[in-house]
Structures are given as C-alpha cells and as structure tokens.
Amino acid sequence: MPLEYHAAVLHEVETPMTVETVTATELRGDDVLVRIKAAGLCHTDLEVITGSLRYPLPIVLGHEAAGIVEALGPQARALAVGDHVILSWNPHCGHCFYCDRNQPILCETYLAHGPGAVAFDGTTRARLADGRDLKQLMFLGAFSEYAIVAAHQAIVVPRDIPFDRACLIGCGVMTGVGAALNIAEIGWGDTVMVIGCGAVGLAAVQGAGLAGAGAIIAVDLDPAKLDLAAKVGATHRVDARAVDAAAIARAQTGGRGADVVLEAAGSPAGFRLSAEAVRPGGEIIWLGKTDIADDVALRWGSLMGEKRIRRSSYGGARPARDFPLLAQSYLDGTLRLDELISRRIRLDEINEGFAALRRGETIRSVVMF
Numbered sequence: 001m002p003l004e005y006h007a008a009v010l011h012e013v014e015t016p017m018t019v020e021t022v023t024a025t026e027l028r029g030d031d032v033l034v035r036i037k038a039a040g041l042c043h044t045d046l047e048v049i050t051g052s053l054r055y056p057l058p059i060v061l062g063h064e065a066a067g068i069v070e071a072l073g074p075q076a077r078a079l080a081v082g083d084h085v086i087l088s089w090n091p092h093c094g095h096c097f098y099c100d101r102n103q104p105i106l107c108e109t110y111l112a113h114g115p116g117a118v119a120f121d122g123t124t125r126a127r128l129a130d131g132r133d134l135k136q137l138m139f140l141g142a143f144s145e146y147a148i149v150a151a152h153q154a155i156v157v158p159r160d161i162p163f164d165r166a167c168l169i170g171c172g173v174m175t176g177v178g179a180a181l182n183i184a185e186i187g188w189g190d191t192v193m194v195i196g197c198g199a200v201g202l203a204a205v206q207g208a209g210l211a212g213a214g215a216i217i218a219v220d221l222d223p224a225k226l227d228l229a230a231k232v233g234a235t236h237r238v239d240a241r242a243v244d245a246a247a248i249a250r251a252q253t254g255g256r257g258a259d260v261v262l263e264a265a266g267s268p269a270g271f272r273l274s275a276e277a278v279r280p281g282g283e284i285i286w287l288g289k290t291d292i293a294d295d296v297a298l299r300w301g302s303l304m305g306e307k308r309i310r311r312s313s314y315g316g317a318r319p320a321r322d323f324p325l326l327a328q329s330y331l332d333g334t335l336r337l338d339e340l341i342s343r344r345i346r347l348d349e350i351n352e353g354f355a356a357l358r359r360g361e362t363i364r365s366v367v368m369f
Contacts, residue, residue: 002026003033007126007144008350009134011058013051016351022060022126022134022144029121030151031073034085037163039142040064041353041365042171043198043266048137049354052291055117058128059135062142062367063089064171066163069154076151084163085154086170086327087147088319089138091120105314114138120150143350145369155319157327164344164366165337168199169326171314172364173337176203176264178315178322179285180211184260189214193249193258193277194234196265197225199340199364200287202232204262206335207315209233213260215252219245219273220265222360232336240269246276257282264288271296280305285312344368 003024008017027033045061047053069083079085092099092107099107113122117135124133125148126141140147157166176199180186192208194201197220208216217236218229226237236252238245249258257279263270266288274284275298284307290296303309329335342362345353353365 003146005145006347007060007134007141008347009058009060009128010049013049017061017143019348020129022128024146024148025125025127027071027073027148029073030075030077031125031148032069032076032079032151032154033071034067034087034147034149034154035070036065036067036142036145036147036369038066038167038369039367040167040172040199041350041357041362041367043357044171045137046354046357055115055137056135058132059117059137060126060141060144061137062144063138063140064167065140065142065147066166066170067147070146073151079151079154079156083154083156084159084166086157086166086319086323087140087142087149088153088155088170088317088323089140090314090317090319091139091150091153104318119148143347143367152320155323157324158331160331161327164341164368165330166327167366168337168340168364169323172199172340173203173326173335174317174319174322175287175313175315176200177207177210177326177335178317179262179287179312180204180207182316183310183312184211184262184283184285186211186213186260188212190259191215191217191249191253193217193219193245193261194229195219195245195261195263195270195273196267196288197222197229198264201262201264202228202340202363204264204287205229205234206232208260208262210334217245217249217252217258225363228339228363231339240273245273249277253279256280259283260285262287266290268294268296272298272302275299275302275307275309278307280307282307284309286310287312340364341366
C-alpha cells in the first residue's frame, strides 16, 4: 500500500503553507525512506516563500533535517533500518568534472537537477492528493513526516545526539563551522570578524574558535544576538548601528584590520563592511546571500591590498566526514547547539515560525515530529 503522510506544501509565493496528506512513490535504486524527527527553519526556505529564490511549485520546503531510516531501496548500501541520520542537501555524483576536483558543491548532476526541485535522478518522489507531482526543495523536502533521499544524503550519526540539535548540523552549523575550518585559512591567534549572528554566524564564531583564532569580533544589529555570540565564543561584540565595526577591527590589530572576515548577514551593508574590515592580504568568506538579481556595490579602494574574496555555500562540506565529527563535538561539549534553538514547534505551526523568522525574532525554530 502506498505510503501516505503529512507535509507542509507551498502552492504560491507569499502565501501560507498548507499541511496536506501526500503520497510517496515506491522506493527505487538507492532511495532511502527517512522518518523526519526534526527540521530547522532556515532563511533559504524563507527566500522561496518570499519569491527571492525561485523554484517550481507546489513544493515541500525544508533542507535542514534529521531522522530515522525506515526503509531502503534495492540498491541502497551502508545503511540499516533504524539508523539515526542527518540529511545532506548536497548529493553529488562523485565522478563529474567538479567532483573529481573535490568540489561536490558544484557537481554537474546536482546543479542540473537542483533548480527543478526534484530528486537526484531528476524525478519526483511524492504526489499531491490530486495526483500532481510534488517538488522537494534541495533534494530533501523535509517539512514532512517522511522524505525519500539518495542513500549518500543520509549520514549516520551517534544515537545520543538529540534530533533537534542534530538537524542543525545539516545546514546552518555545517555552513558556519565549515567555513572557518574548511574554507578560511585561520591561523593560530588570528583576529576573525563574523558579520551577522544568526544560526550560520553563531556557528562561524564557534568554528573560528575551534580553528584557533585569538580574537573573534561578532557584529550584528541585535544586542540579544550579540549576547549569544559571546556565549558561544566571541571575544568582542560590535553593534553596527552604534560604532564603525571596521574601525574596531583596526583598533584591535594595530591598524591592520581583521585577518579573516566571515560575512553571514547576507546584506549589501555586510558585504561592504567585510571588504572594509579585512586587512591587506586578508581573506573574506561570503556566506550570506541576497536576491540573485541584486547588485552589490563595493568601494574600489576597499578591495586593494591583495585581499581575497571567496563565496561558500556549504562550508566545504564533506557530509560523510563532517556530520559525525560535528555531532561528536556537540556530545563532547566543544560545539554548542542548544543556544541556537529559539523555539520548538509543531508542523501545523510552521507559518507562524516563518513569520517570527521574518521579524528577526528567532535564530532557529525547529519543527518537531
């Protein structure tokens, strides 16, 4: 009998999602059926709701999730029913031009099928009650009781980590911590600035600490978020409305500027500040993003001095390697995730959760199944 389950479906941009009964297709190939236990509300999901990130509709959003393996397709390997897993939104073929160059985030199959909001093989895995195909955001569609994913998207992690903390590793934490550990070249004792103290920024603060930064300057407009940044490792807090953050960076470094700047605000002002605050020869990592059609202006002089700018979408993630390590770091007490959860909500409260995110009231709301 076909599997029926509840999912939050977005039919039109700028409209509420509706919780509906949908039907899964049969498992094929290396499919894995995962019962979702927790899913985080991320700004990327919000961008689809507002229309600044365009995907075909109707669609199930949600790409930051953890759950339990319920069933395996005929070719699925290295997993077992009952495994606790974190889901990765970056499936990759492992053999294309970019995968061969250790850049799975640019996998040709991933990039080809991603805009279609389908599974990794280019087809759909769920249908609405009226028979129409249902799209899934970023190869997951995790705002639902179940998700069907490719086997290598389901990464086994220790059973001791609670699902609501584990799900955060799948996107925001991996992006922020990974940017500091895998992408940036943070030297022991370096001065690092993190612009924007949402989930990604707070993870970047912790990643900078794990990388050995001597000073970590957290920048935000919200004093409550700056307080959180201090709790997870920031040594300096800067309210960008009150002071010149670039001047603070220079004052802390003998006039040079920060060695590394991690931008996680996703605002034109944040991008400009990153170039002004980094020292000559320093490194800028852009994690935040704005509408894909927007222009971002920078003062040309701020780019002088051999500064390097790099955009990173997933913190150089190698999920099979990184997710278990991050989960164990939480269990060991070296990675703090509890502070990132603002609210725990039910699936039928998801629209209120995104309204709170839009108002800037939450770091992460987590849907608990």
